[in-house]
Amino acid sequence: MEDLQSIFAKLPDWMWNLLLVSASIVLGFIIKLILSVSLRHTAVKPGKDYSLPKSILSNIGVPVNYFLPTLVFNFVLPFMRVKPAFASELDKTVSIFLTITFAAVLIGLVNVLRDYIYHSYDISKADNLRERKIRTQVQFIWRLIVGIIVIVTICAVLLSFEGLKKIGAGLLTGVGVGGIIIGFAAQKSLANILAGFQIAFTQPIRIDDVLIVENEWGRVEEITLTYVVMNLWDKRRLVLPINYFIEKPFQNWTRNTSDLLGYVYFYVDYTMPIEPLRKEYMRLLELSPLWDKKVGVVQVTNITEKVMEIRALMSAESSGQAFDLRCYIRENMITYIQKNYPGSLPKTRIESIG
Numbered sequence: 001m002e003d004l005q006s007i008f009a010k011l012p013d014w015m016w017n018l019l020l021v022s023a024s025i026v027l028g029f030i031i032k033l034i035l036s037v038s039l040r041h042t043a044v045k046p047g048k049d050y051s052l053p054k055s056i057l058s059n060i061g062v063p064v065n066y067f068l069p070t071l072v073f074n075f076v077l078p079f080m081r082v083k084p085a086f087a088s089e090l091d092k093t094v095s096i097f098l099t100i101t102f103a104a105v106l107i108g109l110v111n112v113l114r115d116y117i118y119h120s121y122d123i124s125k126a127d128n129l130r131e132r133k134i135r136t137q138v139q140f141i142w143r144l145i146v147g148i149i150v151i152v153t154i155c156a157v158l159l160s161f162e163g164l165k166k167i168g169a170g171l172l173t174g175v176g177v178g179g180i181i182i183g184f185a186a187q188k189s190l191a192n193i194l195a196g197f198q199i200a201f202t203q204p205i206r207i208d209d210v211l212i213v214e215n216e217w218g219r220v221e222e223i224t225l226t227y228v229v230m231n232l233w234d235k236r237r238l239v240l241p242i243n244y245f246i247e248k249p250f251q252n253w254t255r256n257t258s259d260l261l262g263y264v265y266f267y268v269d270y271t272m273p274i275e276p277l278r279k280e281y282m283r284l285l286e287l288s289p290l291w292d293k294k295v296g297v298v299q300v301t302n303i304t305e306k307v308m309e310i311r312a313l314m315s316a317e318s319s320g321q322a323f324d325l326r327c328y329i330r331e332n333m334i335t336y337i338q339k340n341y342p343g344s345l346p347k348t349r350i351e352s353i354g
Contacts, residue, residue, distance in 0.1 A: 020076050028069030036061065050119045052112070059111040063104035070098050096157050103153040107146055114142045123208050132206040132254075136223060139207065140200035143225050195243035196225045205245055205252060210319040212251035213240065253319045261295060262314050262322035264330045267307040268337065272344035274300060274310070280336050281312055281329070290325040292317050307346045 039053040074094050080087065117138050121131040199205060200223075209220045211230060218232035228245065230238040244250075253260055266277075278298040285291045295315035302309035312329055316322035337345065 020080060021073065024073035024076055025069045028072045029065070031068050031072075032061075032064050035064075050115070052116060055112050055115045059115070060105060060108035063101060063108050067098070067101035067105050070094065070101055074098055092160055096160055099153060099156050099160075103149050106149050110142060110145050110149070114138060132208050133203060135208075136203055136206040137200050139223055140196060140225070147225070195246045196223070199223065199242060199245060204255075206254075209255070210253040212253070213238065213244075259292060259294070259315060259317050260319050260322040262316060262326045264312045264314075264326050264333070265301075266310040266312070266333060266337070267346050268310060268341075269344045269347055270303075270308060272308065272310075272337070272341055274298070276340070277310065277333070277337075281333065284329060284332050285314060288325060288328055290316055290321045290328065306348065 036057060039057055077091060077094060080090070118135065121134045123131045123135060205211065205220055205223070205228070207220055207223060211218060211220060213230065216230070216232050216238055218230040218238060220228060221231040221237070222229040223242070226242055228240050228242055230240070232238055281298050282296055285293075285296045292315050295313055297311075297313040299311055299313070300308055301311040312333065314322070314325055314329065316325050
């Protein structure tokens with residue numbers, strides 16, 4: 001041991017420092033490798049898209065590659081052979097890098113928790129009201145936590161610089177935060193953020209809700225701190241400021257449940273008998289797997305001087321199925337009238353006198 005110490009003592013300063021840096025990197029990667037191997041061993045689950053170890057590896061693997069070597073190097077930093085003036089700058093640089101990498105690890109952990117909740121509350125099933133409620137809140141809280149981590153990290157980095165210490169301290173004090181809130185209170189962006197809080201917890205809309213907004217039909221694809229993205233029926237994306245859903249009316253077809261009533265209107269002549277239409281309508285519903293067997297009604301809802309208005313009411317488990325069911329009924333009922341009662345289609349009568 002004494003011989004080894006004497007050998008190290010005789011090494012040039014640059015070689016000793018290089019040895020410490022190399023040892024820190026190697027030791028950090030060895031620790032990371034041990035953790036990765038153990039996680040990969042438990043993550044092997046054939047036939048499953050999600051596992052907690054797999055999520056940890058994908059979200060934290062890269063940040064840990066930088067965090068562990070930096071952490072080990074921070075421990076051996078006192079043993080470095082450097083001049084006092086340079087030692088202070090080196091210590092500050094390592095502290096900043098350690099802060100940034102630790103923040104990246106924290107964000108990765110938040111992502112792991114988000115993925116776990118997303119897996120636990122799957123929105124792929126038809127009646128997914130509870131799942132969509134949880135996902136909407138989690139998505140908003142996740143963005144908020146990540147934003148806080150980033151802001152605190154920036155403040156911590158600013159505090160490490162003498163010239164910027166006042167700025168960093170001001171951001172972290174209640175007075176500073178209060179001043180920022182007051183300064184931006186009149187800004188539209190902050191109004192959107194506050195609206196985002198309201199939407200996340202009162203939930204007039206949720207992830208995967210079916211909405212009619214600006215005469216467009218679509219599903220809520222993403223809710224951020226400041227805007228909402230809707231995936232429209234023709235794959236276009238409609239982006240709206242989040243306070244739109246606080247200030248303006250819109251239709252939510254899946255507010256309390258995913259099932260929906262659909263309707264089709266027919267306009268026929270007064271000579272059209274209603275009972276055959278009703279029987280054919282129920283026969284078509286029974287043949288369709290889209291019908292949930294809850295509502296099936298045919299009624300004369302209006303009459304004019306020329307035609308009768310007949311409404312066919314039906315129910316389905318989701319808005320998409322309701323739309324397809326309406327199209328199915330519309331096509332087949334028109335075909336039935338054309339084949340069996342062609343004289344009862346809408347017509348204009350002209351009578352000649354004399």
